[in-house]
Amino acid sequence: MLRNKSFVKRTRKGNIVRTVKEHYLRDDIACGYEKCTSKVCENARKEAEDQGKTTANGINLAAPLSASPRTAVEWGPHYLVPDTNAFVNQIDIFERPIINNVIVLSTVLDELRGLSMAVYNRVRVIIKDSERRWFVFSNEHHRETFIDRQTSESPNDRNDRAIRVAVKWLCKHLVGSSITPILVTNDENNIRKACEDGVNVCRMEGFLKIYSEHPELFDMMGSVSINDRNSADPGWSGYPEYLTPVQIQAGLNSGMFLQGTLQIAPYNYLEGSIYTEFPDGKERRVLILGRKDMNRAIQGDKVVIQILPKSSWRVAPSTALVDEDEDIVPDVSEKSGTTDTTSIVPDTGANSEESRKRARLSQKSTANKAQEKKSGVTIVGSDSSEQDEKSQPEPEPIKPADVGDDLSEGEPTGRVVGIVRRNWRSYCVFLDPNFMHKGVRTSNAPVSVSVLAMDRRIPKIKIRTRQLDILSGQRFVVAVDSWPKESRYPLGHFVRALGDAGDKATETEVLLLEHDVPFQPFTQNVRSDLPAEGEKWIFNPVRDQVSSGRRRDLRDINVCSIDPPGCTDIDDALHAVELPNGNFQVGVHIADVTNFVKPNTAMDKEAAYRSTTVYLVDRRIDMLPELLGTNLCSLRANVDRLAFSCIWELDPEANIVDVTFHKSVIHSKASLTYEAAQNRIDDPSMTDAITNSIRSLNMLAKKLRKRRMEAGALTLSSPEVRFRLENDSQDPVDVEMKALKETNALVEEFMLLANISVAGKIYQHFPDSALLRRHPEPPAQNFDNLQHALKPLGIQLETGSSLALAQSLDRAVLPSDPYFNNLLRILTTRCMMQAQYFCSGTCTPEEFRHYGLATQIYTHFTSPIRRYADVMVHRLLHASIDRDAVYGSELTDKTKMNEQCEILNHRHRMAQQAGRSSVELYTNLFFKGKTVEEFGYVTQVLQNGFSVLIPSYGIEGIVYTASKDNTKDPAALEYEKESHTLTSPDKKSTIGLFNRVQVILKVDDKPVSANVSSMRRKLSLQLVEPQIPRLSISFDELKALRAAASATKQNEQDEEKIVEAVTKHPEQIRNV
Amino acid sequence: MSRQELISPEGLRVDGRRANELRRISCRASVLNSADGSAYYEQGNTKVLVAVYGPREPRNRSLAQQDHATINVEFNIAPFSTSERRKRSKGDKRLLEISSFVKQTFEGAIQTAIYPRSQIDIYIHLLQHDGGTLETCINAATLALVDAGISMMDYVCACTAGFIDETPILDLNFVEESSIEVPNLTVAIMPRNGNIALLQMESKLHSSKLEDVMELAVEGCKHIHRKLDQAVLVAAKDLADKLSN
Incomplete structure (x- = not known):
């Protein structure tokens, strides 16, 4: 039987065309039940057997559904038929091996593919695992379960109906076997209609009750409604609404908006940026600062942004650790976490003039948008629409085309107006210390807690859990479900526990998961x-x-x-x-x-x-x-x-x-x-x-x-x-x-x-499909900071070609410091582009070049x-x-x-990053409980700190010059733009690139659950030399530490060598 | 964006066919009165109309061959054949390519030697396009030539086959055909002796896989042959009815 499927589609050029496709309906599609007696199903089973599509333990791949599935009091033996949203929201539950005998309808698969390729692929993986006994029922091509869309029906309603029809048909088909297929859905409308049709239906919660011996499944439930979770958050006004896809498309076409992937700065989760191509064809960076402007986008999301007026562009250094553009709403939970020394975002309530203005602006524009929506005017492309109707003139957002290369007015900043594609994955997290040990809990009711991700670029995530006591001090995996605009943080659910924080095995697993390294044994x-x-x-x-x-x-x-x-x-x-x-x-x-x-x-x-x-x-x-x-x-x-x-x-x-x-x-x-x-x-x-x-x-x-x-x-x-x-x-x-x-x-x-x-x-x-590796030439501005720092030393790097660079690197030697050349090479490496694999058909032969190896093809x-x-x-x-x-x-x-x-x-x-993290993990284990004094070199100057590379251990850490509460307490060192250095207020001491400093290294030895920094396993550095008031460690403390170090030396013979080396070095440095 | 799944793990193709299934075929001979022979042929959503004139005196004397007939093929795509209206000029290389393929195919099949100093015109019009243009053109032309009563060695039946995910698939539709990585093989055979009248492929396919794909295409040709045969029988019966009345 033949049906024509017709739908309207937008072509690449933007024209709207109608596509007609053939759609054949078949009557040879089996139901998947392993003992079905209908002719069609028997034939399908026989055919699969002939082709050898059976597994070792007798599962026929054409009919994997077990004859004795799980039994529930309410329904008896049953198969589950989840709808699309059940998969999208609860995929983590479905991935649990206990959930088997599931029928996946092809309608659901098609919808899934449209909604989320990631979930679709995960479902496909489960289906492939024959032990799970999942079966795909191609209801869309089945003569008796295919339905035409009715004129009054939306595509969604049609699909819901198709699912109900399919379940009903399966019900009738399986009537002789006493097994009932059960539709799993959380859609109220669907449930009601299913009841009317006499289809067995249950909610996600209802179906989990069947698995009552696995209470953790309840924690894994994806959040669907947020009302109950968004507990009072005073002063949180909510995020601006996203624009509609049509508005976004129009804005992109007219050049008002830009599109790019959000990258969050590794040291400041409120500083994001995107690299994107501007209308003039050049790639530039646009900063997105603060929670409001990021508007619920998470690291890696593909977002659409609007450029903000020049008055809100940022003039400060691009590599600043701390940025004043914090939301005006004080963040209660963060403020109370005062033990946290490494969370870099200042929690000042940042009442700077700047941010207040900005917040007002963004609120206003939301209001504008709301109004525009009512009047039917789209905000997109009409320049006047952003104009404030009231007396107060607000600057208009800037057209990307007007952004030039001149950065004297600061770096352009932007605001997220829509999300093209989410890039949410599962995150390794630990419980927010504020939620730990809040007395003995008596009831087993779920509580709402927030968790911090190991990846500091990820915001806090709120989850509901019944296992609070177990989770404190542990590392576990959560998945993000949604981020409604009323909620300050994204909502997620628990997926699985990994183990105790600080444990080597757990930490290794965490770093493998965080770097997306597949580490399961081979199947x-x-x-x-x-x-x-x-x-x-x-x-x-x-x-x-x-x-x-x-x-x-x-x-x-x-x-x-x-x-x-x-x-x-x-x-x-x-x-x-x-x-x-x-x-x-x-x-x-x-x-x-x-x-x-x-x-x-x-x-x-x-x-x-x-x-x-x-x-x-x-x-x-x-x-x-x-x-x-x-x-x-x-x-x-x-x-x-x-x-x-x-x-x-x-x-x-x-x-x-x-x-x-x-x-x-x-x-x-x-x-x-x-x-x-x-x-x-x-x-x-x-x-x-x-x-x-x-x-x-x-x-x-x-x-x-x-x-x-x-x-x-x-x-x-x-x-x-x-x-x-x-x-x-x-x-x-x-x-x-x-x-x-x-x-x-x-x-x-x-x-x-x-x-x-x-x-x-x-x-x-x-010539078209050779796999090659290339290394693009780094743009000259990558070397700017380095060149600047080299100037006082009388060294100039020639970055014109790799040969010139190599030669100038060879010349760059300081007789006073043999390590200098090595250090310079390390820093030069950081200015390089990444080498990458590519397919020869996708680049011009000129681009094949490997810059680092100076070869034309590699x-x-x-x-x-x-x-x-x-x-x-x-x-x-x-x-x-x-x-x-x-x-x-x-x-x-x-x-x-x-x-x-x-x-x-x-x-x-x-893999490279995982390797590095592993080294970092071991460094921390190595330094655990030790206090070591070492010399190092400044490799990076930031607005409120500088990073120090310690050559003898090959590690790098940050020394903070401004504490978190830097508004109360002026920073010990001020950033100076011209010289790219940090200078003390009395102008006596400065810190710049290549400076040699003396630092003390230690890993916090407190119980792991006590504070955020140890949960994030960070090494902390303290400055010893040069002495800077209020920043360097005092001599008394130093003495005490040295005494402690030599005590350890007596206690632990093993470490003798290192401690010796450590205690020897200071003199050497002073002599230099 | 991931590529479209052309064949699902359940073994169904985008339109619900299995790998070795043809699209629905319906055809009819003698649809035009003015032509000597004509045919209307549908394979899935690809629809063509063919008119055959001849053998007749060549329009241009210089074209006349002393010992055999010349075959002239004109192929046209209706501007409305796809949902985006597009007019093609007469010199469009794509049109010329198809017409020359059809011409070469039939030069071997028509007994041209018995029609010296004459010309046979085959006019092919593609009304709706959904993949497999060449195969439908050849099949329709066969039917129209038979309808015109022109002596041929045998029917010429054509069919396409491709190769997706390690499986040979039969009769590609437009979606499958337009995916670049799918090799697209068109085979035309004369079913009685199995001689190959045309073998043409786009994209690349490893030679070790060619045999399987060809075998499948030949299977498809044989099936099409039965369909054409039936259509000829129906037309002949019509004619017989008319004559007896």
């Missing part, structure tokens, strides 16, 4: 894609296509691998042989991961999802199952391993004469550490083949490196440390800087060479065990060299490739 599905032989897998010339000539046998070559100590996932091995003509044959052999990971298998999909292996201080979260990563793919010594080889002929000056690529099989003769390799080079008595090969490699690497440096490659620096962990508890006992040896550079040089050669090859064969080929990008590059390279290679759209489809690139970039960034 059975993924593991089933591993080679059946498991550990016993050995090379087989026939299966591995050596006999057929598609893989070269290189087992007789003297190959060795050089890696850091303790490395188990060996990606790469090398060899070099001198040829009779005086040239060298050099080979880089990379683990042949793609021989085991075939496209579109479960393992491949999982690897693509994970994208990278994440290295934490104490553990590694693998991208590929252990068997492959550390065994079958790992190029260990003395076993036959499959590899992908890149073999050059280099002349003695290290120029490439020829390059070839092969799939190969190698037999590594030795796996060395950097140190061992270095020792072999240095020891003249060693003359075996491996050592000679390493020497040749070293000789060539030096030449390659020299040439690369001449071309303008940058040597940048980042403070990297390694922890020495106690064996049993994995507690950190020592910190050391990572050391670099000549052999590190050797390996790196050949990896770069391989990557560059491969990049050229795949680009030649796949990709990642050498670490397929730990990076998915390399896996993709391996496939591309294989397709380029082997005509018989089988590949599908995954290598040629530009769109797919581009999407994967975005995932890779995101995961890559997150």
Whole structure:
């Protein structure tokens, strides 16, 4: 049977067209009940069986619904049929494994896809899990459950009716089985109509009663109504209403509004900004300051903004920690949290003239809008509409087109007028200390509490809970449901508990969750894609296509691998042989991961999802199952391993004469550490083949490196440390800087060479869909602050090209301070853009350039065990060299490739941050209970503080020069714009970039639940030197601390070394 | 924005068909009186009208071939065939491409040698567009040629097939066709001996998958052949009825 579906749609150009699509109705759609006796369902089951679509424990994928589902007193055995809103609001509950035997209607899925792709994907994941016994009933294509929209019906009503009709049909269909399908909805109208139709229906709460043994489910209920939660919040006038989508669209088209992703400053959750393209085509930043102007937008939301009048633009430094633009409404809960020293937002009630004016303005414009709505005039595009009708003239908002590059009037600020797309996720949180320990609670009634997110860019979230006593001192996950305009904070619900704060396992899980790192063990599905032989897998010339000539046998070559100590996932091995003509044959052999990971298998999909292996201080979260990563793919010594080889002929000056690529099989003769390799080079008595090969490699690497440096490659620096962990508890006992040896550079040089050669090859064969990596040139203004600070030192950075920069960095040496050059390189690194993966078809060849490496084209080929990008590059390279290679759209489809690139970039960034957070976590554990005095360098000057990098631990922290209550107490140091320094009021001492300071480091040793700062696990720094009144620690205190430090020294022998180092340093500094 | 799901995990395509199902086909021969042969053909929402004139004297003497007939194909898309009205000029390369494909296909199928010094005109008009233009044109032209009583080796039946998410799918509609990553293969066969009259593909498909996709398309062609056969029978019966009256 055929129906035509017709709907009206807006095309990309903005024209409105009617689209007509065919819509076939079928009568072969089964109901999903595993014992259904109707002919259609039996046929469907049989067909699925024939195709092998059954699971190991006898679930037929075409009919997964169990014959004995959960029984409730009221309904007996039943299946749940949730409606769309039930999924949107309660997805966290549905994700609980106890909820199974659910029928998902295709109407609901279609609606979900329109509402929230995120929820849709989560539902799809559940459906895929056959153990859950969820079933999709394609009611939209079922002849008896399809309904036409009636003329008086809205699309929503039609869908609600379609859902009811489907449930009713299922009811009738399942009548013989004594199982009832129950519609789960919270929509009053729907419930009433369903009752009229005689459909079994229940509310979310009602359905949770069935699971009364799981009381935590009630806490997980998404908030639907806010009336009961928005407990009295005096003085809160509510947020302005968002504009309607039509108004937003019109505003965007007319150039009145701008669109962008909201980024919140990491140190101040009331300072947001968006980078967006202005009508003149340039990208600029617009600040969005204060809660009111952010108007319920959260970090990462895609928002539409309006530029505020010039009078409210900000003149202060862009990197200010504290901003005076706080809401005029004092924030009660924040004020009481006076122990909180790190929450940076000043809580002054900020009654500055500025903010009062602003608040008035925003209230007024809301009023305007309300009026305009009534009169039917849209605010959008009509300049006069913002004009105040009353006597008081308010400046109009500015058209984005009028914003120029001249920032003398301050930086433009804006106000959120609408949300394009929310980017809410689950957040790791802890209970607001104000809600803890409020006496013994007697009833079990839910209470409303607010929670603070680990990510300080996220506002407080209000939740309702019955487990207050359990939650205090714990970390847990909440999801945000809504943010009604009456509520100051977003409303959310509890999802699950993670464990006690301060506990290493909990904190590690928190940081993995916060960085969106998938860390669950590999599923059975993924593991089933591993080679059946498991550990016993050995090379087989026939299966591995050596006999057929598609893989070269290189087992007789003297190959060795050089890696850091303790490395188990060996990606790469090398060899070099001198040829009779005086040239060298050099080979880089990379683990042949793609021989085991075939496209579109479960393992491949999982690897693509994970994208990278994440290295934490104490553990590694693998991208590929252990068997492959550390065994079958790992190029260990003395076993036959499959590899992908890149073999050059280099002349003695290290120029490439020829390059070839092969799939190969190698037999590594030795796996060395950097140190061992270095020792072999240095020891003249060693003359075996491996050592000679390493020497040749070293000789060539030096030449390659020299040439690369001449071309303008940058040597940048980042403070990297390694922890020495106690064996049993994995507690950190020592910190050391990572050391670099000549052999590190050797390996790196050949990896770069391989990557560059491969990049050229795949680009030649796949000009549209090669996966490459580029590093854009940083704009000169990124260096402004740095240049400014360097001026007094007589140093000038040439930022014109990477070569000029590299050379000026080499010249920038202070004889008085050997660490200065390193520090400068660290700071220069921070001015750089992020390198990123991209698909060659999406950029012009000029944009391919890798700035940092000074090469025209670059990709990642050498670490397929730990990076998915390399896996993709391996496939591309294989397709380029082997005509018989089988590949599908995954290598040629530009769109797919581009999407994967975005995932890779995101995961890559997150993995780096997770690694850093892990170091931070361990630093804090290391310093817990200790007080350490150290010297450091100022790396950033902010309005009310400065950050200090401590080279010996590679950590960075902030020293605050103004306390939170800075209105009562003038700051010890004032910011000066011209010199970009902080100066004391008596002009005696100043703090500027590169200054050397003495600080005391400590981690609060108080009970973790006591205050916010320890819940957020922050290291605190206090200034010792230079002495600044009211800021630096007093000498008496210092003495006491030093005494305490030496006491610890006697007590704990383990830490002797560090404390010694710490106590030794001060003298050195004073001598300098 | 995520891409549209062209085939759901439940195995249904956007319009509710399964992977190996054709759209609904309805067709009729002898719809125009003035033409020697004509046909109206619908496949889903794609609708075409074909008129065949000839064999007749070539309009231009220079075109006349001594030993066989020339075939002239004109293809036109009605401006109202899509919801956005769009007029195409006569020299539109897309139109010329389709007409030349149709021409080449039928040059092999029509027994041109028995009509020397003559011309056969095939005028194809696309009335409504919903994907699969070339296949519908060929099928409709076959029906019209049969209706005109022109000697052919066999019917020429065409069908498209594509490849989405590791599954070969039959008879792409407009939505499926316009998604770039879906390869779009059009096969025309002469069903009696299975000879391939046309094989044309857009986008890329790995050669190892080609066989499966072609097999499916050929299956579709055979099904279309039965439909065309029925239409011819109906037309013949009509004619017989008229003659006997």
